[in-house]
Amino acid sequence: MGIPVDVYEVIEDVLGKEPARKLVHGLERAIEAALTVRLSELKDELFEKLVTKEVFLAELHAQTQQLRVEFQTQIHGLQAEVQEQIHGLQTTIHRLNMKVNFLLILVILLLTVMNPTFVDLIKILLGLS
Secondary structure, eight states, X not given: OOOOHHHHHHHHHHHOHHHHHHHHHHHHHHHHHHHHHHHHHHHHHHHHHOOOHHHHHHHHHHHHHHHHHHHHHHHHHHHHHHHHHHHHHHHHHXXXXXXXXXXXXXXXXXXXXXXXXXXXXXXXXXXXX
């Protein structure tokens, strides 16, 4: 990186040709050295913050696995809830089925007992007629 010509000319006017050349040359080397140091520091900083592809993929895989475990836990919880609801529904259906069967048997018995033909048959068998 060079010092602008107009700045060099001003320094040359004040100090003379040879001292200005030495001063400008020294300044350029000092600026270049400072820039080199600063670039090296920036490079080191960036390297510290830089994540390699392998590290990124490993972190991504770990987070994906964690989410997978959480989802599986939630899915199993929901499945258990659904199974409980289905079991409760099946129990209710079974109870209703038993009640309907009982009512059907009761209706059949009542129809049989209330049937005049059946009543006549019972009278004959018991010798009441």
